[in-house]
Amino acid sequence: MSPQPPPQNAAPDRAAIAGALDRARQAIGQRLYDKDHVVRLALACLLADGHLLIEDIPGVGKTTLAHGLADTLGLAFSRIQFVSDLLPSDILGVSVFDRNEAEFVFRPGPIFAELVLADEINRASPRTQSALLEAMAERQVTIEGVTHVLEAPFNVLATQNPADQNGTFALPDSQLDRFLMRIHLGYPTRMAERRLLAGGDTRAEAHNDRLSPVAGPNELIAWQQAAAATLVRDPLLDYLQALIAYSRRTGIFERGLSPRGGLALRRAAQAWALIDGRDHVLPEDVQAVLPAVVDHRLIRRERDTDQPSTHLLHSVDVG
Amino acid sequence: MARRRPKPAVSTTSRGERLALTSIVAFIGLPHIGHLPFWVSLATAALLAWNAVRLLLGRPTPPGLVRALLTAAGVGAVLMGFGRINGQTAGVALLMLMLALKLTETVRYRDVVVVLALCCFVLVTQFLFSQSLGMALYLVAGSWLVVAAFVHLHAGDDAPPRAAAAESARLLALAIPVAAALFVLFPRLPGPLWGLPANNDGTARTGLSGTMSPGSIADLARSDAVAFRVRFDGPAPPPAARYWRGPVLWNFDHGTWHTGPGVARTITPPRVDAQGRGVRTDITLAPSHKPWLIALDMPLTTATAHRRTAGGNWVAPHPIDQRVRYIARSALHYTVDAELAPAARRLALALPATGNPRARALAHRWANHDHDARAIVHSALDFFRQGRFRYTLNPPRTSRDNSVDDFLFTTRAGFCEHFAGAFTFLMRAAGVPARVVTGYQGAQRASIGDYWIVRDSDAHAWSEVWLAGAGWVRVDPTAAAAPKRIADGITAAVTDSGDLPYMAGGHDRDAWYHARMLWDAVDAGWNRWFLAYGPALQQRLFAALGIAGFGTAIAVLTGLVVGTLALVSLWLAWHMRAEREADPVVRAWRRIERRLARIGLARHTGETPVGYARRVAATRPALTRQITDLAARYARLRYAANIESAERREFIRRARRFHPRRTGETRAG
Numbered sequence A: 001m002s003p004q005p006p007p008q009n010a011a012p013d014r015a016a017i018a019g020a021l022d023r024a025r026q027a028i029g030q031r032l033y034d035k036d037h038v039v040r041l042a043l044a045c046l047l048a049d050g051h052l053l054i055e056d057i058p059g060v061g062k063t064t065l066a067h068g069l070a071d072t073l074g075l076a077f078s079r080i081q082f083v084s085d086l087l088p089s090d091i092l093g094v095s096v097f098d099r100n101e102a103e104f105v106f107r108p109g110p111i112f113a114e115l116v117l118a119d120e121i122n123r124a125s126p127r128t129q130s131a132l133l134e135a136m137a138e139r140q141v142t143i144e145g146v147t148h149v150l151e152a153p154f155n156v157l158a159t160q161n162p163a164d165q166n167g168t169f170a171l172p173d174s175q176l177d178r179f180l181m182r183i184h185l186g187y188p189t190r191m192a193e194r195r196l197l198a199g200g201d202t203r204a205e206a207h208n209d210r211l212s213p214v215a216g217p218n219e220l221i222a223w224q225q226a227a228a229a230t231l232v233r234d235p236l237l238d239y240l241q242a243l244i245a246y247s248r249r250t251g252i253f254e255r256g257l258s259p260r261g262g263l264a265l266r267r268a269a270q271a272w273a274l275i276d277g278r279d280h281v282l283p284e285d286v287q288a289v290l291p292a293v294v295d296h297r298l299i300r301r302e303r304d305t306d307q308p309s310t311h312l313l314h315s316v317d318v319g
Numbered sequence B: 001m002a003r004r005r006p007k008p009a010v011s012t013t014s015r016g017e018r019l020a021l022t023s024i025v026a027f028i029g030l031p032h033i034g035h036l037p038f039w040v041s042l043a044t045a046a047l048l049a050w051n052a053v054r055l056l057l058g059r060p061t062p063p064g065l066v067r068a069l070l071t072a073a074g075v076g077a078v079l080m081g082f083g084r085i086n087g088q089t090a091g092v093a094l095l096m097l098m099l100a101l102k103l104t105e106t107v108r109y110r111d112v113v114v115v116l117a118l119c120c121f122v123l124v125t126q127f128l129f130s131q132s133l134g135m136a137l138y139l140v141a142g143s144w145l146v147v148a149a150f151v152h153l154h155a156g157d158d159a160p161p162r163a164a165a166a167e168s169a170r171l172l173a174l175a176i177p178v179a180a181a182l183f184v185l186f187p188r189l190p191g192p193l194w195g196l197p198a199n200n201d202g203t204a205r206t207g208l209s210g211t212m213s214p215g216s217i218a219d220l221a222r223s224d225a226v227a228f229r230v231r232f233d234g235p236a237p238p239p240a241a242r243y244w245r246g247p248v249l250w251n252f253d254h255g256t257w258h259t260g261p262g263v264a265r266t267i268t269p270p271r272v273d274a275q276g277r278g279v280r281t282d283i284t285l286a287p288s289h290k291p292w293l294i295a296l297d298m299p300l301t302t303a304t305a306h307r308r309t310a311g312g313n314w315v316a317p318h319p320i321d322q323r324v325r326y327i328a329r330s331a332l333h334y335t336v337d338a339e340l341a342p343a344a345r346r347l348a349l350a351l352p353a354t355g356n357p358r359a360r361a362l363a364h365r366w367a368n369h370d371h372d373a374r375a376i377v378h379s380a381l382d383f384f385r386q387g388r389f390r391y392t393l394n395p396p397r398t399s400r401d402n403s404v405d406d407f408l409f410t411t412r413a414g415f416c417e418h419f420a421g422a423f424t425f426l427m428r429a430a431g432v433p434a435r436v437v438t439g440y441q442g443a444q445r446a447s448i449g450d451y452w453i454v455r456d457s458d459a460h461a462w463s464e465v466w467l468a469g470a471g472w473v474r475v476d477p478t479a480a481a482a483p484k485r486i487a488d489g490i491t492a493a494v495t496d497s498g499d500l501p502y503m504a505g506g507h508d509r510d511a512w513y514h515a516r517m518l519w520d521a522v523d524a525g526w527n528r529w530f531l532a533y534g535p536a537l538q539q540r541l542f543a544a545l546g547i548a549g550f551g552t553a554i555a556v557l558t559g560l561v562v563g564t565l566a567l568v569s570l571w572l573a574w575h576m577r578a579e580r581e582a583d584p585v586v587r588a589w590r591r592i593e594r595r596l597a598r599i600g601l602a603r604h605t606g607e608t609p610v611g612y613a614r615r616v617a618a619t620r621p622a623l624t625r626q627i628t629d630l631a632a633r634y635a636r637l638r639y640a641a642n643i644e645s646a647e648r649r650e651f652i653r654r655a656r657r658f659h660p661r662r663t664g665e666t667r668a669g
Helices: A014-029 A036-047 A062-073 A088-092 A126-138 A190-199 A202-208 A217-228 A234-249 A259-275 A283-294 A308-315 B015-034 B038-056 B064-082 B088-104 B109-129 B133-158 B161-185 B216-220 B342-349 B357-369 B373-386 B403-411 B416-429 B477-481 B511-531 B535-544 B550-579 B584-598 B609-619 B621-639 B645-656 B660-666
Strands: A052-055 A077-081 A093-098 A103-108 A115-119 A140-143 A146-149 A155-160 A181-183 B226-233 B243-249 B251-253 B256-258 B272-275 B279-285 B299-301 B324-330 B333-336 B434-441 B452-455 B459-467 B471-475
Touching: A014 A036, A014 A062, A014 A217, A014 A259, A036 A052, A036 A062, A036 A155, A036 A181, A036 A217, A036 A259, A036 A283, A062 A077, A062 A115, A062 A155, A062 A217, A088 A093, A088 A126, A088 A140, A093 A140, A103 A146, A126 A140, A126 A155, A181 A283, A217 A259, A234 A259, A234 A283, A234 A308, A234 B621, A259 A283, A283 A308, A283 B609, B015 B038, B015 B088, B015 B109, B015 B133, B038 B064, B038 B088, B064 B088, B088 B109, B109 B133, B133 B161, B133 B511, B133 B584, B216 B416, B216 B459, B226 B511, B243 B459, B251 B416, B256 B416, B279 B511, B324 B535, B333 B471, B357 B373, B357 B403, B357 B416, B373 B416, B373 B459, B373 B477, B403 B416, B416 B434, B416 B459, B416 B477, B459 B477, B535 B550, B584 B609, B584 B621, B584 B645, B584 B660, B609 B621, B621 B645
Parallel strands: A052 A155, A052 A181, A077 A115, A115 A155
Antiparallel strands: A093 A103, A140 A146, B226 B279, B226 B452, B243 B434, B251 B256, B272 B333, B279 B324, B299 B324, B434 B459, B459 B471
16 A cells, blocks of 8 residues: 555644644643653544543543543533433433424534543443444434534543443443543552642642643644644555454454454554654554554453453564 | 673673583583593583583683693593594594583683584484484484574574473474485495494493303303394294304314314305205394304305305304394205315314313224214213213313313313313314304293394304214204203203393393383384394395495485485575565665574564664663664664655665674673
C-alpha cells in the first residue's frame, strides 16, 4: 500500500499541535499526579477520534481525567451516571409535544455533547447499554423516525468497575471492540499518594477552578485530521499486518484481531506519533499503544499472567 | 573495599560460561585417564581444577609469562615421557595438556571457538583407544555438550543453556542421516588409522601369540575377555567338535613351541578333502594385534583376501587391529594331506639335539615295542590317562631345557600347553610326525541372542599327528588326562577353578551373570553391525554397486561428495538470494545486527531499532554514540518520508564502519 496521501491544505504545524497537547498533558497532570502515560493514551484516543473505556475501581481519578480532558480541550462536557433503571431515552433524549408550536419537538439527551462521560455503564441494563453503544458507533440517534446527527467532535469516555459485579451487566466482549482503547488508571504512585494526602481534595479543585483550555472543538477536529494524515510507510504496515496475522494464527486467543481492531491500532499509533510532533509512525508508536488497543480485544484461551499485548510484542518481529 | 566497575570488554564470556567450558573439557577428556600415563591425567586434572578454583574465586587470567612457561613445561614433559610429541598416545597427551592450558587464558569469543574445536578433536581421539558401545554413547553425550556450547556461544542471550541444549539435540538428530551415509560410504583404509603407530602401551588384549611355552595359555585362560563371537548357520556342532583353529606350531626350541620362521617357504598349504556337509560360521573377531583368523577346525575357506598357512589355519594380510567380521566354512570330517611332503615330514619330526632324555627314552621304548604309529599314539594316551596328571591353572615351574621331562615325571601337573607340548615331543621322538595346534576349545551359548561366545579362557592347545592313510589327525592329550575339559568345559576340569575368571562359569548363574550376558548381547550387536564394517565389507559393498577397485571407489566417492556439496551450496546460495533484502539500507542494518549478535547482543524479537540501540548502549557504553546515531538514522530512513539518497548512502557508509568488537577493545573505558 502506498503512503497516506498528503493533506490537501498546507501541512499542519505538528510542532505547534504537539506543544498544545503537551500543555494539556501538563495541566491535567496538575490534577492527576504521575499518570502522564495514561493521560497521553487518553489524549491519543481522542485524537484518533475514538471512544475510551476506563476500567478501574472507583476513586482513582476517572472523573478527574474526564474533566481534565474536557476542560483543556474546551469541549462541551456531559456526564451520565448509569443506574439499573436508566432508560435509553434518558441518554438519547425524547420528543415532547410543544403546545405553543403544536408539534413534537426533540429534547436532546445528555449524549448530545462533545465529550460524554458514561459513568459505570455496567450498572445499566443491556438495553440501555446498547443504545449508548449504537450511538457511539453510528454517531447519530434515531428517535421516532427522525435521525439526529451527533456533531463532531463526539467522543465517549465510559467507565466500568470490574470489581463490582453484583446486579451489574458487564459489557459483552463483542461490544468492547467498539472502544478504541481500554485503559486502567491504577492506584497512585507512592509520591503521588503523598502529594494527594498533603494537598487536599482534587475534586473540589476541579469544580472550583476549571483548567484553562488549550484548544477548542474546532482545533480538536483539525488535530484529528492531522493525526489521520500521519505517514504510515510500508515497513510499518508490514509490522501491523504481522501483528494482526499473528493474533489470528497463534491459537492462544479465542479470536484474532478484527479488521476494526487493526484499524484502531493504526489510528492510535498515528495519534501517538502526533503527540510527539512526528509526521510518520514508528514501530515504537505501535508498541506504546498496543496494550491499550488490543488487550480488551483478545481473550486468551488459557489463563495466563501475560497480557495479550505482551505476548504479541515478544513474538512478532519488527520488520 | 570499593570494587571498581569492570571495564567493558567486548565479546568476553561470563565466569559461569567459562566454568561450564572447563566442565565440558573435563567430561570429554575423562575416558583418556585409562589411556594415558598417570602423570598426564594428573597434570591435566590439576590444570582443570586450578582453572575452576581460579574462576570460582574470581582471580584474573594468569600472566603471559606463567602461561608460556607452563606450555614449554608441558611440551618438554611429553617429549621426555614419550620421546616424541606426535603419534597416538604422545599426541593425545600433548593435546589434553595444551587444551587444559588453553582454558586458563580463555576469555574471549575467539579462544572459546578454539577450545570447542579442540574438544571436537579430543572426542575423535577417544575412538583411537576404544570403539566400544559404551564409549560411543559417552561421546554422543560429549558431542551434545560441545554443540550446545557452540549454539550458546553464537546465539548468546537468545539461547540460554536449556534452549542451547535442546537446539544441540536437534542438530545432532539432523546429523544422523549424514553420519549414516558417511559411515557406509566414506572410504575405509585397511591398516592403522592415519599411519599412526600401532598401539604399543600394553592396553591391548592379549590373544594367541604364535608361541607356546609352559604357562602361556594358562595365563590367557585367566581372562574372560571375548576372543570372538560366532553364529552357526544351522545347528551347533557337538561339544567335542568345538575346536577353533589358530596358529599351528612346528618348531620346538628350549621349552618353547613356535610357528617357526620359514615354514611357509618350505611347506605348501595343505590339501583338505572335506567329507560331509561343512559348517558355515559367521565370526566377529576382537582385535588381537595378530593376523590369525580363528575358525572352526578344519577351516575350508574364509574371506578370499586371506592366506592359508602350512598348518591349515588362515591369516589376514595385516595384524587385526580393528574388529573384523567374516564368514568361514569348516569341515568336521576331513582328510588333510593324505600324502606328506618330505619337507613337512622333516619339520614334523624335528627335535633339538639334546634335552629331555627320559621322555626320549620312553618314546623309543614305545617305538621299539610297536611299529604302528596308531599303537604308539594309544600308548602315549594311555600314559596320560593313567599317569594321575593334575590339570591346573597353576602348574609348578619346570626347567627350560628339560621342561618335558620335568612335567612328565616330576611335577605331573600342567595346563593344556604342557600336555600338548609333551605329547607332540613324545610323538616326534617316537618317529611319528606331529605338530602343536593352538586355538580355542568350547563355546558358551549367549543367553540372549542366537550366537556363541568364545573367550580367552577357552584358549587351548592340542596336537596333530600324521597317520598314513588318514593324514593329519587331531589328538588332544588334555582330553585323555582330564576328560571333563572337553565334555564339560574348563571349569569342571581344572583342580583350581577359583582362579578362573568370572564369566568362565563354575558358579550359579546369578543376576550379575545375566546382566553381563545382556550387555554382551548389546555389545555383540554393536560389534556385528557397526565395528565389523571394515574395508573388506565396504569393498564388497562397492563391488556389489559396480564400483570395482579401491581407487575407483575413492574417485566415485570424491565425485559424489564434491557434487553433493556443490548442489547444497547452490541451493543455499539460491535461497539466500531469495531471502536477501532488496533494500541496501536494510541490508546494512542487518549487518549491524549480525555484528552485535557476534558479541552476544542479538536483537530480540519485537525489539525496535531504537530500543535495541538503547539496550546495546546500556550494555556497552563505548558503543553508545555510534549505535544511537545509526539506529536513529535507520528508523528515519525506514519510516519517514522524503529521504534523499545522500542520506541513505551516508547511513550505509557509517554502518560499514561499525565494528563493535574492535570498538570495544580500542575504546574501552
